[in-house]
Amino acid sequence: MARFPDNEIISLVSKAPRFDLAESVGPSVRLAELIGMAFGDDADFSLDYGTAAGNPELRQEIASESGVHADDVVVTVGGMHALFLIAFTLCQTGDEAIVAEPVFPLARNALTAVGAVTRPLPLSFDTGYRIDLDELRKLLSPKTKLVSLASPQNPSGVAIPERTLREIVAMLAAHAPDAWLLIDETYREAAYGEDAAAPSAACLGPKVISVSSLSKCHGSAGLRIGWAITRDTALRQALVTAKFSTVISCSPVDEALALAVFRQRERIIGERRKLLAQNLQLVENWVLRHPGHIDWVRPDAGALCCVRLKPGVFDAAAVERFYATLARYSTRVAPGAWFGDDPLVFRLGFGLPTLTALAIALECVSVALTEATRAPEGAAAF
Incomplete structure (x- = not known):
């Protein structure tokens, strides 16, 4: 019956979590403007x-x-x-x-x-x-x-x-x-x-x-x-x-x-370009703080980039724990599977939050990275 396959990306038009780093947009123009x-x-x-x-x-x-x-x-x-x-x-x-x-x-x-x-x-x-x-x-x-x-x-x-x-x-x-x-x-x-x-x-x-x-x-x-x-x-x-x-x-x-x-357009796009530049710099600094957990590809434009959980550090169970921890902190990124990418990759959107909100959201992701790679209780130590 379905001509279009279902896709979890439809969640982006549903209720958003507190920190939505899955979105690829910037702040919206207000009608009054x-x-x-x-x-x-x-x-x-x-x-x-x-x-x-x-x-x-x-x-x-x-x-x-x-x-x-x-x-x-x-x-x-x-x-x-x-x-x-x-x-x-x-x-x-x-x-x-x-x-x-x-x-x-x-x-x-x-x-x-x-x-x-x-x-x-x-x-x-x-x-x-x-x-x-x-x-x-x-x-x-x-x-x-x-x-x-x-x-x-x-x-x-x-x-x-x-x-x-x-x-x-x-x-x-x-x-x-x-x-x-x-x-x-x-x-x-x-x-x-x-x-x-x-x-x-x-x-x-x-x-x-x-x-x-x-x-x-x-x-x-x-x-x-x-x-x-x-x-x-x-x-x-x-x-x-x-x-x-x-x-x-x-x-x-x-x-x-x-x-x-x-x-x-000059005002609208100009304001958003300034926001994108400062938020991108914050993301770059954040990536550099986690060399043992993630890599990224620096984007050329847009409010989005791809981050990859380190192969060899994150197995399938660790990836699952990563997303579960993000959910507990009401934070969302866009899994690579939405786009047909490697399961270790996720899209991180940095254009929507304010600089302060983005900093808090990235700290939530930092916690998820750490908790995901921590050995679960009862796991054998080597």
């Missing part, structure tokens, strides 16, 4: 249908930031809606889609739900979650319709260098000319402090599709506004038709608020 700019002083706003392509002014704001034309943009009900429409439009039953894994599971589920055969491109902690171009080349075939990547990646926060993306574009043109390259750029603008955000991949070629949303970098997950960017006119029209056939349009209220977010 946007309401005046979005609707004016009298908030006299007509609740008509929106357009299938999306509010023209909003599309122009998105396009200007990404270096494309407004007509290249299709506004969707969150980034996940964009990923589904792309899968539904491009992939027929039996077509192959290459997916870099570990991966946010819903991105893969959208492909399997439409009957595509997913072929994993493995990324590993040991190689810093970097793409092996030789391994990607081996996966390409005449059946390849889509190569699905994320930059920065979820769960690692590791970005794909522009040079690598250009090599992938050339590789597809040579070995799988019917394939499209999909880049999920949801975390791209979540740079740290004064670091510059990477340029959008939307301009890398006519068969490159970029997807993003307001959920992560802009603190506006509740607006459910995302977008797909394609410079291919036929694909854009197909996506508009697919959107109209599923949801007709986005909420004009959400689109008006989204436009207000874009018009305050």
Whole structure:
């Protein structure tokens, strides 16, 4: 009966624990920050249908930031809606889609739900979650319709260098000319402090599709506004038709608020980049305090990173004790199994708490690391 497999990551939209380090978002924008700019002083706003392509002014704001034309943009009900429409439009039953894994599971589920055969491109902690171009080349075939990547990646926060993306574009043109390259750029603008955000991949070629949303970098997950960017006119029209056939349009209220977010983007993103930079430094210092328990891969952007419990120190029982101890302290991290990663790996989200709350939460994780590796009572001593 189920077209979409169940996944424990759904718990992130349920009741949160006291310290939620499983989330990958930053602090949310408050409605009061946007309401005046979005609707004016009298908030006299007509609740008509929106357009299938999306509010023209909003599309122009998105396009200007990404270096494309407004007509290249299709506004969707969150980034996940964009990923589904792309899968539904491009992939027929039996077509192959290459997916870099570990991966946010819903991105893969959208492909399997439409009957595509997913072929994993493995990324590993040991190689810093970097793409092996030789391994990607081996996966390409005449059946390849889509190569699905994320930059920065979820769960690692590791970005794909522009040079690598250009090599992938050339590789597809040579070995799988019917394939499209999909880049999920949801975390791209979540740079740290004064670091510059990477340029959008939307301009890398006519068969490159970029997807993003307001959920992560802009603190506006509740607006459910995302977008797909394609410079291919036929694909854009197909996506508009697919959107109209599923949801007709986005909420004009959400689109008006989204436009207000874009018009305050320097303030909104700037505040969150400062928070991310200070919280990332706290996490880095914390990791360095536990060389006998954990390793990590330092992220390039985003409010997330991957931490690995030391192999040889944590067996299966110790991993179980680690998560049980976290639960006792009302603290949560995101297990690697949610994303198809090694059971020793977990995603740590550092963008949501204040600096003080993050420090307390990390101390709870420290206690869990220590208690998990302490020999259980009654265990034989060697």
